[in-house]
Amino acid sequence: MLAAMPPTPPPSPKPQRNEPSARDRGDACPGALRLHAADDGGLARLRLPAGRLTARQVEVLAHAAETLGDGSVSVTSRGNAELRGLADGCGTELAALLADAGLLPSATHERVRNIVVSPAAGLDGLGGPEVQLWARELDALLCAAPWAAALSGRFLFVLDDGRGDVAGLGGDVTLVAVEAGRARLYVGGQAYHVAGTDAARAALTAAGAFLDAARAAGTGAWRVGELPDGHAPDLAGALARAGIAAEPVTPAASLLLYGGPPAPGPLGARALYVLAPLGRLTAAQLRALLPAEEVRLTPWRGAVVVGTTAGTDRLAAHGLITDPGSPWVNVTACTGRPGCAKSLADVRADAVPAPARGLPGAGTPVHYSGCERRCGHPHGTWVDVVATADGAYLVNGAPTPRTALHEAVTTARTTTTATTR
Structure with a gap:
């Protein structure tokens, strides 16, 4: 049985954007075994490579949410699952439930299994189906490599099937299927073509090259973008030492495009895509997804x-x-009050889509944040709504009274004014 780990300490202050990070301790990102003490109870974050759940695992999550948590599961911006409102002392029971369902293949590596994959890969004929196989191989390789446990819980692998839906989601290591039997590997500003049969091994090798660069830099970097100038991973050397044939691609940055998510509805002839309002699925909603392969x-x-x-x-x-x-499409929010002590507002209540208040709502994605950390914000371009200490909001930086919030958001969603990060 897997034992629960102690609660995480409070996180270190975030570095300023565009400034190299200096980390003085390890990453405190929560996991399924190391719970975070939030204002609404314990929080467990369960990594789900490719977001995949069997029917039995869906039922186990629903059961855990009902019996140990607040009755819901949050879907994160990496396709992982969070259980909130967990009672004190339930960590061991939760770990046993998850392990029995096959959701915790490694107690030492459970927080580093951050693997995002094109969700429709192999279902609608629009991209290469092999990325789902790459994800499973990468997960197995990751868990089998003792050194990989040193990766941060924030380090991200992204596997795009060629349609560009997840390629722009800020991966530290990104694989894109470019043609049958071939993948493009991105790390920072570097790009290489590798054989599809080597794709998963190349991704793991790239993560190892990052760890080597981070140790040499001595700044405790958690992610590739935090490495200081002059300390880029030796990707070519690492691939060569691993015996992986790699062809450099230039310019790397221009090849990494963002295509956006699918719309709710059928995906091909055998799948259906649905959204959870503000990313929260009740236990009943989880079970409603069944039966499913x-x-x-x-x-x-x-x-x-x-x-x-x-x-x-x-x-x-x-x-x-x-x-x-639906007016709920492209509307997201952080946890907000009362669950998060740092939040300045109940942003989930304030994020009820504009049409529910008699206003039209469509256009650019919008994200409501309870503080300037902007947890869970989208990638690409979005309307940035941030709570302030005086009970008001900033909408794309413009001070906005709460009473005028939805008019301001509606205007911002239908114009070109938005935040890009």
């Missing part, structure tokens, strides 16, 4: 139900978003 949680806080395109009316009746024209 598998469920894939997505970085856009939704779920791909594999094995059917039917049942949209039933899922909609459970409060899931099945209509691409």
